[in-house]
Amino acid sequence: MVKITTICCIGAGYVGGPTMAMIALKCPHIKVTVVDISQPRIDAWNSDELPIYEPGLDEVVKACRGKNLFFSTDVAGAIRESQMIFVSVNTPTKKTGLGSGKAADLTYWESAARTIAAESKDNKIIVEKSTVPVRTAEAIEKVLKRNCSDASVQFDILSNPEFLAEGTAISDLTAPDRVLIGGKIENEAGQAAVDALAEVYANWVPKNQIITANLWSAELSKLAANAFLAQRISSINAMSALCEATGADVAQVAHSIGTDSRIGPKFLNASVGFGGSCFQKDILNLAYICECHGLKEVADYWYSVVGMNDYQKSRFVRRVVSAMFNTIRNKKIAMLGFAFKKDTGDTRETPAIDVGKGLIEDGAQLAIYDPQVKEDQIAYDMEGMMGNITCYKTAKEALQDAHAVTIMTEWDEFKSYDWKEIYDVMQKPAFVFDGRLILDHDHLREIGFIVYALGKPIDPFIKSAEGA
Ligand code: NAD
Ligand code: UDX
Numbered sequence: 001m002v003k004i005t006t007i008c009c010i011g012a013g014y015v016g017g018p019t020m021a022m023i024a025l026k027c028p029h030i031k032v033t034v035v036d037i038s039q040p041r042i043d044a045w046n047s048d049e050l051p052i053y054e055p056g057l058d059e060v061v062k063a064c065r066g067k068n069l070f071f072s073t074d075v076a077g078a079i080r081e082s083q084m085i086f087v088s089v090n091t092p093t094k095k096t097g098l099g100s101g102k103a104a105d106l107t108y109w110e111s112a113a114r115t116i117a118a119e120s121k122d123n124k125i126i127v128e129k130s131t132v133p134v135r136t137a138e139a140i141e142k143v144l145k146r147n148c149s150d151a152s153v154q155f156d157i158l159s160n161p162e163f164l165a166e167g168t169a170i171s172d173l174t175a176p177d178r179v180l181i182g183g184k185i186e187n188e189a190g191q192a193a194v195d196a197l198a199e200v201y202a203n204w205v206p207k208n209q210i211i212t213a214n215l216w217s218a219e220l221s222k223l224a225a226n227a228f229l230a231q232r233i234s235s236i237n238a239m240s241a242l243c244e245a246t247g248a249d250v251a252q253v254a255h256s257i258g259t260d261s262r263i264g265p266k267f268l269n270a271s272v273g274f275g276g277s278c279f280q281k282d283i284l285n286l287a288y289i290c291e292c293h294g295l296k297e298v299a300d301y302w303y304s305v306v307g308m309n310d311y312q313k314s315r316f317v318r319r320v321v322s323a324m325f326n327t328i329r330n331k332k333i334a335m336l337g338f339a340f341k342k343d344t345g346d347t348r349e350t351p352a353i354d355v356g357k358g359l360i361e362d363g364a365q366l367a368i369y370d371p372q373v374k375e376d377q378i379a380y381d382m383e384g385m386m387g388n389i390t391c392y393k394t395a396k397e398a399l400q401d402a403h404a405v406t407i408m409t410e411w412d413e414f415k416s417y418d419w420k421e422i423y424d425v426m427q428k429p430a431f432v433f434d435g436r437l438i439l440d441h442d443h444l445r446e447i448g449f450i451v452y453a454l455g456k457p458i459d460p461f462i463k464s465a466e467g468a
Helices: 016-028 040-047 057-064 073-081 106-118 136-147 170-174 188-201 215-246 250-258 279-292 296-323 353-362 375-382 394-401 413-418 419-425 441-447 460-465
Strands: 008-012 032-037 070-074 084-086 123-128 157-159 181-184 210-214 333-336 364-371 388-393 403-409 429-434 452-454
Touching: 008 016, 008 073, 008 106, 016 032, 016 057, 016 070, 016 084, 016 170, 032 073, 032 136, 057 170, 073 106, 084 188, 106 123, 106 136, 123 136, 123 188, 123 394, 136 157, 136 215, 157 188, 157 215, 181 188, 181 215, 188 210, 210 215, 215 250, 215 279, 215 296, 279 296, 296 353, 296 429, 296 452, 296 460, 333 353, 333 394, 353 364, 364 394, 375 388, 388 429, 394 419, 419 441, 429 441, 441 452, 452 460
Parallel strands: 008 032, 008 084, 032 070, 084 123, 123 157, 181 210, 333 364, 333 403, 364 388, 403 429, 429 452
Antiparallel strands: 157 181
């Protein structure tokens, strides 16, 4: 079995950066180079202000950078000198052509594979880190073999999907539930490649948590894991609508069902909707694969998970409008949080985008504050709507004279605000719409707020405003 001492990773994003930093930290005997076509991104990785916000990441990068961890735009050079090449490029949903709006766009993956083929002069182990459709390894192998000028070069392809969640990437990477490695374990070379990668992880992950599988199972497991996680959120969000209609409390329902060890307590937080770059994209991709195999009913089952998520976001908008006497035209609505979850500055597919657009369509003036998301990112996400949006550097400014506040992200700091002080500077009646169930609703009501908390019994004030 080949002993790995040089690794490179193509793609210095949310996955490539933290994952490679962790390998460098735990494997001081391995030289790790992370490469990207984006010069600004690499410059940021080499600076004091990393391109992504992730608790604990700065410390890990600082401990290794310049020693055995390097960030560079020299993709070709890194490929040539590495025995093992991770590919962690983006695989977004296709925007045009066949499978548009559903299938994964493998343009970046294929381009990386072509560069690997062109630059490889000796055997390489290629590790799929990106989330890809089932049987991508087969296609990639063809691209590699047919574009490499030296027929003696052997490429062993592994699938090693990443399960980290943003905001907790460093703790997830430090102590993963499991590491999954898929390979051609039916042949000797394939098994040796799997063993080589397993040995890298064994520097810090207990061996019994390093699972091996065949390539197709590993690829599919990643899509399945994200689909199952998202399905739990859509299930509890579906319950939140029923709770509001019946006077039940979704937090109590979640607690009650979560204590059944077969169900378990995690991922049962009702919310304004799941966001992030993975869930929707991966479910659509999974459903598209089902469709391609003629499994319409299976595809429809998974599409409904995304459908429920869309329903939850539009339901939230409708509730804001109806509670505020059916008109929010020219009302200042403060939006606390814009990131898709706390402890990240990432806004990809954040529910705040759809909710924000819905509120603006009804004429609202949005006042947005997020501790990590910068104004230029919000302007990019809300293109064409910035006439109705002001971004603030403090929550206090966003809340001044606001008619209502919507909680879009579960940032801890929102819980510790002085809500009495906030009430005093808002217009009356002052509304709170808690899309993350993080605030103390009884306390808010004592202060005088009209409170809508997702999945909780509806305030009499709101009921009467809605004519119920
Ligand atoms: P990202 O967009 O943050 O990073 C991808 C990087 O790849 C970009 O910096 C881009 O410039 C670079 N790139 C694209 N083509 C390239 C090429 N040919 N050569 C060199 N660099 C190239 O994406 P991400 O969030 O890190 O996700 C990467 C993959 O990992 C995706 O497939 C995603 O589904 C999967 N994934 C993401 C997460 C997550 O939490 N973000 C978790 C698990 C898996
Ligand atoms: C997800 C998977 O968890 C991770 O394993 C995979 O590698 C990448 O995709 P991520 O999207 O970073 O990770 O964050 P996650 O914690 O899964 O949250 C996704 C979305 O679901 C967020 O918007 C979050 O707020 C929401 N969520 C999560 C809920 O609404 N309720 C919950 O109970 C849990």
